[in-house]
Amino acid sequence: MTTQGNIEKRSPADFLKQVVGKPVVVKLNSGVEYKGVLACLDGYMNIAMEQTEEHVGTQLKNKYGDTFIRGNNGK
Amino acid sequence: MSETIPPVLPLELVDKCIGSQIWVLMKTDKEFTGILRGFDQFVNMVLEDVSEYEWTSEGLIRTHLDQILLNGNNICVLIPGGAGPNETL
Numbered sequence: 001m002t003t004q005g006n007i008e009k010r011s012p013a014d015f016l017k018q019v020v021g022k023p024v025v026v027k028l029n030s031g032v033e034y035k036g037v038l039a040c041l042d043g044y045m046n047i048a049m050e051q052t053e054e055h056v057g058t059q060l061k062n063k064y065g066d067t068f069i070r071g072n073n074g075k
Numbered sequence: 076m077s078e079t080i081p082p083v084l085p086l087e088l089v090d091k092c093i094g095s096q097i098w099v100l101m102k103t104d105k106e107f108t109g110i111l112r113g114f115d116q117f118v119n120m121v122l123e124d125v126s127e128y129e130w131t132s133e134g135l136i137r138t139h140l141d142q143i144l145l146n147g148n149n150i151c152v153l154i155p156g157g158a159g160p161n162e163t164l
Contacts, residue, residue: 010121011114013115016144
C-alpha cells in the first residue's frame with residue numbers, strides 16, 4: 001500500500017507515527033484507492049481510517065465513520 | 076591474486092542507498108523510483124519524490140507522489156541509483 005504525506009521522516013515506523021491524523025491515500029494491490037484520515041494502524045499494516053472514499057478510477061462508494069483495511073492487501 | 080572480496084549483506088546495500096535515488100521493481104507490473112528515506116527489517120520502504128510507473132496494455136503510465144510507504148510484501152528488485160523504465164521497453 002502507499003500513503004502520501006508531506007514531511008520528511010526516516011524509517012517506516014517513524015513515517016507511520018507522523019502520518020497518523022493526516023489525510024492519506026491507501027492503495028491496495030488490486031489498484032483500489034482509499035482516501036481518508038488515518039486514525040491508527042498496527043505493526044501488520046492493518047489500518048483504521050475515518051471519512052473514507054473508495055476510488056477505482058472513478059469514485060464508487062462513499063464511507064463515513066470508520067473503515068478497517070487488513071494489512072495483507074497492501075502494495 | 077589471493078584477495079578475497081568482503082561479503083556485502085543485502086540490507087547493507089540498501090542502507091548505503093539511503094538519501095539517494097533508487098528504482099524498485101514489484102512482483103506485479105509496477106515500478107517506483109524515488110529517494111530512499113528509510114526502510115525496515117521487512118524491507119518496507121519510505122520513498123520521497125516518487126514516480127510510480129505502471130505497465131498496461133495502453134503503455135506506461137506515470138504518476139507522481141510526494142512521500143510514500145511502500146509495502147515490502149510485493150517488492151521484488153531494488154536498483155540503487157536507477158533511473159527507472161523508459162517507454163521504448
